[in-house]
Amino acid sequence: MYIPITIDHIARVEGKGGIEIVTSDEGIKEVKLNIIEGPRFFEAITLGKKLEEALAVYPRICSFCSAAHKLTAVEAAEKAVGFTPRLEIQDLRDLLYIGDMIESHALHLYLLVLPDYLGYSNPLAMVDKYRKEIECAMALKNIGSKIMDYLASRAIHQENAILGGFGKLPTRGQFEELKKELKETLPMAEYTVELFSKFEQYEEVKDKEMIHMAVKPRNGVYGIFGDYIKVSDGFEFPVEDYKKHIVEKVVGHSFAKHSFYNNEKHFMVGAISRIVNNADLLYGKAKELYNQYKDLLRYDNCFANNFAQALELVYFVERAIDIIDDTLAKWPIKERDEVEIKDGFGVSITEAPRGLVAYALEVKDGKVNYADIITPTAMNLAIMERHVRMMAEKHWQDDPETLKLLTEMTVRAYDPCISCSVHVIKL
Amino acid sequence: MSTLILALGNELMKDDGVGLKVGRILAEKGYNVLEVGTDIFTLQRQYNGEERIIIIDAILTEKYKPGQVVHLKGDEAFEKLRAEIRSAHFMGAIDGLKLLRLIDKRLAKAEIHFVGIVAKEIDLGMELSEEVKGNIPNIVNMIESLVG
Numbered sequence: 001m002y003i004p005i006t007i008d009h010i011a012r013v014e015g016k017g018g019i020e021i022v023t024s025d026e027g028i029k030e031v032k033l034n035i036i037e038g039p040r041f042f043e044a045i046t047l048g049k050k051l052e053e054a055l056a057v058y059p060r061i062c063s064f065c066s067a068a069h070k071l072t073a074v075e076a077a078e079k080a081v082g083f084t085p086r087l088e089i090q091d092l093r094d095l096l097y098i099g100d101m102i103e104s105h106a107l108h109l110y111l112l113v114l115p116d117y118l119g120y121s122n123p124l125a126m127v128d129k130y131r132k133e134i135e136c137a138m139a140l141k142n143i144g145s146k147i148m149d150y151l152a153s154r155a156i157h158q159e160n161a162i163l164g165g166f167g168k169l170p171t172r173g174q175f176e177e178l179k180k181e182l183k184e185t186l187p188m189a190e191y192t193v194e195l196f197s198k199f200e201q202y203e204e205v206k207d208k209e210m211i212h213m214a215v216k217p218r219n220g221v222y223g224i225f226g227d228y229i230k231v232s233d234g235f236e237f238p239v240e241d242y243k244k245h246i247v248e249k250v251v252g253h254s255f256a257k258h259s260f261y262n263n264e265k266h267f268m269v270g271a272i273s274r275i276v277n278n279a280d281l282l283y284g285k286a287k288e289l290y291n292q293y294k295d296l297l298r299y300d301n302c303f304a305n306n307f308a309q310a311l312e313l314v315y316f317v318e319r320a321i322d323i324i325d326d327t328l329a330k331w332p333i334k335e336r337d338e339v340e341i342k343d344g345f346g347v348s349i350t351e352a353p354r355g356l357v358a359y360a361l362e363v364k365d366g367k368v369n370y371a372d373i374i375t376p377t378a379m380n381l382a383i384m385e386r387h388v389r390m391m392a393e394k395h396w397q398d399d400p401e402t403l404k405l406l407t408e409m410t411v412r413a414y415d416p417c418i419s420c421s422v423h424v425i426k427l
Numbered sequence: 428m429s430t431l432i433l434a435l436g437n438e439l440m441k442d443d444g445v446g447l448k449v450g451r452i453l454a455e456k457g458y459n460v461l462e463v464g465t466d467i468f469t470l471q472r473q474y475n476g477e478e479r480i481i482i483i484d485a486i487l488t489e490k491y492k493p494g495q496v497v498h499l500k501g502d503e504a505f506e507k508l509r510a511e512i513r514s515a516h517f518m519g520a521i522d523g524l525k526l527l528r529l530i531d532k533r534l535a536k537a538e539i540h541f542v543g544i545v546a547k548e549i550d551l552g553m554e555l556s557e558e559v560k561g562n563i564p565n566i567v568n569m570i571e572s573l574v575g
Contacts, residue, residue, distance in 0.1 A: 124522055124526050127526060127530065128529075131529070138468065141468060142471060142472040145468075
């Protein structure tokens with residue numbers, strides 16, 4: 001007899017997704033991650049639109065990581081028209097992106113993941129006993145949002161990051177204010193590492209076959225932008241070759257496609273994938289903490305992604321302070337350069353909070369002639385489903401609530417953004 | 428009494444944008460309006476200790492007709508709206524506000540009003556339904572009388 005166990009809506013993740021597990025007397029028959037978020041047609045919407053207009057549409061894919069979508073799209077567009085930004089502008093784009101990274105990691109770790117480990121159904125229920133943790137979450141989220149406010153005009157769907165640079169830069173005083181607040185927030189980021197070092201990484205999903213993909217940072221500093229993708233099996237490829245090595249496939253039960261490395265292998269992207277591929281580029285307090293907790297940053301367990309995000313909070317807070325110091329040393333900085341819109345094709349792949357995000361844009365007569373976007377969650381879905389199955393195989397005979405919790409926790413470890421992952425290329 | 432008007436919603440989702448549109452009209456008239464979109468947590472770092480907070484957002488309910496206004500005050504708002512409004516993420520605005528009030532003493536003291544406008548349709552699109560759009564002048568008047 002086949003018994004279906006269905007989780008209609010995975011709690012505490014962005015977007016609409018469910019888990020369907022079919023068991024029989026012998027064990028698990030089928031496990032599906034059902035992505036039920038409706039198709040959103042973002043690529044098709046922008047075809048034929050003026051390039052600048054399209055660049056205002058792409059960040060609307062996601063409010064959690066709108067800076068990631070904006071800056072990746074802008075870089076792809078600049079590559080398409082043959083423009084390279086100055087180093088100071090690149091650094092400030094890094095800073096803007098870091099704001100997104102800090103905000104997103106803080107919300108994911110404290111409000112989505114932590115209730116599981118502390119035995120609560122939601123963050124509201126744990127405030128009385130864990131007030132400090134909620135205060136940490138809000139302080140980190142607030143500084144991330146403030147960075148985005150100052151650099152990009154607002155925290156969500158920023159308009160100020162444009163071709164060639166920024167519409168307007170923050171004042172020197174605003175940069176100094178950000179630096180002061182970042183310094184005040186650093187102990188909270190360090191506390192996050194200490195807190196998450198105590199939590200279990202479930203052996204049920206230990207996966208020796210795991211492959212991790214991350215950007216090879218352009219300037220040799222652990223971070224976000226790069227021209228090559230590093231794979232944990234030792235292979236590297238230029239971002240322009242992404243279609244050869246990241247192959248998307250349609251699956252019947254999901255509005256989001258599944259992605260495979262070299263057409264067949266499951267792979268993961270995200271904070272742990274960045275650490276696996278680029279830990280040698282960490283520095284400062286984050287490097288010290290990496291050395292202290294190296295054993296928790298496991299390549300073979302998706303739950304390590306939570307701890308990797310905690311470590312990245314420390315890294316990105318420190319890195320933001322360094323970028324502000326460099327910016328102030330070079331002050332005043334010209335906010336942008338003119339960009340001549342020419343025909344061309346460009347690809348950018350960057351590190352969104354939850355992993356690689358790829359944009360390919362073709363510009364013709366000043367308009368978008370082709371657009372392709374692959375989001376981190378679309379890249380992670382296939383391996384996420386494999387690990388949900390591994391978890392279900394070990395717990396299918398447990399009570400349904402335990403099975404539900406552990407499979408949902410597996411999904412949450414990937415920090416999925418389901419709304420982002422759903423897209424259709426052609427109408 | 429100092430008042431902050433919080434405009435919530437997503438203007439890409441048809442009637443879900445009504446809170447933002449009403450908020451902009453009130454801002455033009457000189458009222459103290461903060462647009463938070465779908466991120467209620469923005470309130471904490473932008474809050475200046477106003478004694479009264481008026482939240483404007485769309486709600487989905489079959490109890491009232493599209494465009495109608497529901498006004499809830501204080502605890503009533505927290506009790507009745509728990510499952511009524513949800514951001515695109517994981518926590519409704521009212522739950523988010525509840526969380527902020529538990530960690531921020533200033534916010535805990537503020538008098539809370541919720542002005543919900545019954546949505547006809549929440550789906551991709553920037554136009555409001557006729558029913559919702561047609562009642563905007565009344566909604567604006569109602570909020571102005573609340574501010575006093």
